Amino acid sequence: MPRGLTQLDDRLWFPCAADALDEPNGLLAIGGDLSPARLSLAYRSGIFPWYGQHHPILWWSPDPRCVLRPEALHISRSLQKRLKRQDLVVTLNTAFHAVVDGCAGPRRDTDDTWITTELKQSYAFLHHSGMAHSVEVWKEGQLAGGLYGISIGQLFCGESMFSAQRDCSKVAMVALCQHFQRHGGKLIDCQMQTDHLGSLGAQECPRDAFLEMLYQLRERSVTADCWVPQRIIYDRNSLENRLDP
CATH class of the missing domain: 3.40.630.70 (Leucyl/phenylalanyl-tRNA-protein transferase, C-terminal domain)
Structure with a gap:
């Protein structure tokens, strides 16, 4: 796991979007779930999910946007x-x-x-x-x-x-x-x-x-x-x- 990448747990939270990695650009966190409550929190925080099939959930906030x-x-x-x-x-x-x-x-x-x-x-x-x-x-x-x-x-x-x-x-x-x-x-x-x-x-x-x-x-x-x-x-x-x- 890249240094600085946050591993999410069952709690409903995200790290600050500004803490996302520079490389790959915008990668912020891994894991968690896709519950409506978490997705709503993500979008309201400037964060979105993007990952491939059969891969863990990845959360992003790229710079620039x-x-x-x-x-x-x-x-x-x-x-x-x-x-x-x-x-x-x-x-x-x-x-x-x-x-x-x-x-x-x-x-x-x-x-x-x-x-x-x-x-x-x-x-x-x-x-x-x-x-x-x-x-x-x-x-x-x-x-x-x-x-x-x-x-x-x-x-x-x-x-x-x-x-x-x-x-x-x-x-x-x-x-x-x-x-x-x-x-x-x-x-x-x-x-x-x-x-x-x-x-x-x-x-x-x-x-x-x-x-x-x-x-x-x-x-x-x-x-x-x-x-x-x-x-x-x-x-x-x-x-x-x-x-x-």
């Missing part, structure tokens, strides 16, 4: 064209389990997934308790993509996204950004930077800055109807104002 401000959303010209087509329907919290299953599907050349059966069960409980949410993108009645994550006040912690058809995970993110902002949401936690997220305007910030924002936003509320199951109508007319230079 990848975040996306809804008002800073970038939309490429190709994505703009996709969004202006009329063949997609976007909904909120109408097919949470199907979205998680889509995110847990095999990726490219591997059959492995970090979304284990135990994690699915825990996220399902959080969904039923009103803490975990999904955005679904439909084409001709079939689920074409989506994303899911955890809401903490005015912060949304994105967990995973998938596309069964081209760009549909990006469409889900555009819809989430517009909907979340309209209802008082301020920040989307993307955890770790990728080219996919960077193309949408996600940026890295120091972990200390992220934690400071988290501690403030988790105590503030979005509007009461933010997470009610519904169809999301994203504003196509505003898309031209979000184009990348």
